[in-house]
Amino acid sequence: MSQAPAAKKLLILGAGVGGLSVIKEIAEFDSAAAILDKIDITIVDEDFSHFLGFTLPWVMRGWRAPDSVPIRPTEAALNRVNRVTGRVSSIDPQRQQVTLDDDTTLEFDALILATGARNAVDRVPGLADAVAKGVAVHYYDHDAAAEAHRALSGFTGGRLMFLVTSPVYRCPVAPYEGAMLAADLLEATGARAATEITAYTPEVQPMPSAGPYAGVELVEFLRQRGISFHAEHQVVAVDAARRVVTFDNGAEAGFDLLMFIPPHRPAVTIGDEDWISVDTATMATRHPGIYAIGDTTTVTTPWGRSLPKAAAFARNGAVSAARSALHYLGIVDRTEELSGQGYCYLDTGAGASSRGAGDFFAEPPEIHLSSPTAELNRQKSDEEHQWRALWETERPVLR
Ligand SMILES: Cc1cc2nc3c(=O)[nH]c(=O)nc-3n(C[C@H](O)[C@H](O)[C@H](O)COP(=O)(O)OP(=O)(O)OC[C@H]3O[C@@H](n4cnc5c(N)ncnc54)[C@H](O)[C@@H]3O)c2cc1C
Known part of the structure; x- marks a missing residue:
């Protein structure tokens, strides 16, 4: 048998x-x-x-x-x-x-x-030191996100910088969603009017893989919320003592609190x-x-x-x-x-989300971000x- x-x-x-x-x-x-x-x-x-x-x-x-x-x-x-x-x-x-x-x-x-x-925080010189000194936080794991919440809740005003440290990271909308949610939190704490929020990235525009439109629309969402966007800035070092980020184009930018997207491996x-x-x-x-x-x-x-x-x-x-x-x-x-x-939802604050969806293999992808609504926010939770x-x-x- x-x-x-x-x-x-x-x-x-x-x-x-x-x-x-x-x-x-x-x-x-x-x-x-x-x-x-x-x-x-x-x-x-x-x-x-x-x-x-x-x-x-x-x-x-x-x-x-x-x-x-x-x-x-x-x-x-x-x-x-x-x-x-x-x-x-x-x-x-x-x-x-x-x-x-x-x-x-x-x-x-x-x-x-x-x-x-x-996450590979040690890949940017000075970044781990800035975290240890309590001037830099991120939200790419749950404990870090809780620490970021504590830091933002206690922030009374000044320069809040969002920094994408490398073009390779999880979720192309997460840095900008983070900046808009931070603005939303600072509105609630009363510190928004005294805070300047900036976003720096090595990318040419947000969500570069989504085609020519979505990133431009996202920058407009940021502008409407008073967040300034700086493309093509690759960090080379963070100086925690001076609270300054140096970029590969020679520019420097100062911060009081740094919210960063960690390098990844x-x-x-x-x-x-x-x-x-x-x-x-x-x-x-x-x-x-x-x-x-x-x-x-x-x-x-x-x-x-x-x-x-x-x-x-x-x-x-x-x-x-x-x-x-x-x-x-x-x-x-x-x-x-x-x-x-593919698709993604983008929290824009005040309980609303936008959504972008389409074919990322199109040449080029023709993905647009929808107007933010509470209904899209509910779909995301679902x-x-x-x-x-x-x-x-x-x-x-x-x-
Ligand atoms: C802050 C943030 C926001 C995001 N927002 C979105 C979003 O809005 N929309 C979206 O689509 N995506 C988002 N993402 C990305 C999304 O979470 C990931 O793309 C997705 O989880 C990838 O799935 P994966 O299976 O590759 O990895 P994961 O889901 O991370 O799973 C990896 C698994 O491998 C295990 N593992 C790792 N190393 C080892 C090891 N050495 N031995 C044994 N097990 C191991 C881990 O424990 C884990 O369970 C976000 C990610 C982050 C961090």
Whole structure:
């Protein structure tokens, strides 16, 4: 009697937006039950706690407590998935093996890397010192966002500078959303009239990947709120004692409180690669059987811009990589290319949000920002509720 072939091992690294979306995508296959008989799925995460990025500016604004941000998938939601808590330290593409910090090794037949990006504050000279001295804050993790809220709440007036430290960062609207929400908070505390708010970035305009229009519209939103915008300023150093930022064009600008978007680095990489290049037809890396999605990847759009590090593209990557990995394992018969359709909501203050949506792979993208409304703000909140309901539940995603 012939034996059933051994189940293939699909390993997913990272249980954030991208990694969990791979599981959601497999659950949505018509043939999900038959697929699950043929694969053994393992997901690894250092703490099984992730977040939807847009909740962090809400912590900075004071609308959310930092401990309300983490999303922790339940055991039940991850039914039929082996769950390994551990920190990935290296990936060996030749041996098809992943090593964790505690020296555990995990074998795979196909791997999807979805470990995202990390803040790298030390990459700008003087920035860590400015944080230590309490003159610089950011909102790119929940504790930092709570610290930013404390700093802004106690700010009585002066120069508030928003600084994008590098063109590679998560969520192209987050710096400007942060500036508008800070203005909103200072209105509430009564310090707005005594505060000059500026935004500096190395980019030519905000949201450069969204095409020629959205960034110009965003600058107009800033102008309407009295926030001055300075493009093509790449920081080279921060001097905490003098409270001055120096840029690569020789200019200097002073601040009383610096709100910065940290430099980023990939959380995990393969060999000496930095951000991981993928083939957008399949999300394949240059290593057979290894796929990468979300913030850890670098994708250049047909229009020659970097695809944003945003949740929509982590989810689109998951759709493509789930199918491609199963195709590689001989389980499904076709692959699916990465979709360029994306959107984002932009909080503009006073409980309203704008929205921009479209095809980021168009040449050029024709994305516009809508007028801010309370209804769009509600849709943004609903998105979090729906994602939480899927993972913080007793209902299995895979059955
Ligand atoms: C302030 C801010 C605002 C944002 N606003 C928006 C927005 O409005 N709209 C939008 O679309 N996007 C926004 N984003 C971006 C969005 O959050 C990311 O693009 C999205 O989460 C990327 O998904 P991912 O799966 O690649 O990474 P993540 O969701 O970050 O998941 C990575 C997972 O990998 C795990 N991990 C990392 N390293 C290791 C390791 N060594 N070992 C084991 N596990 C590891 C982590 O614990 C985490 O669970 C924002 C981000 C920030 C920071």
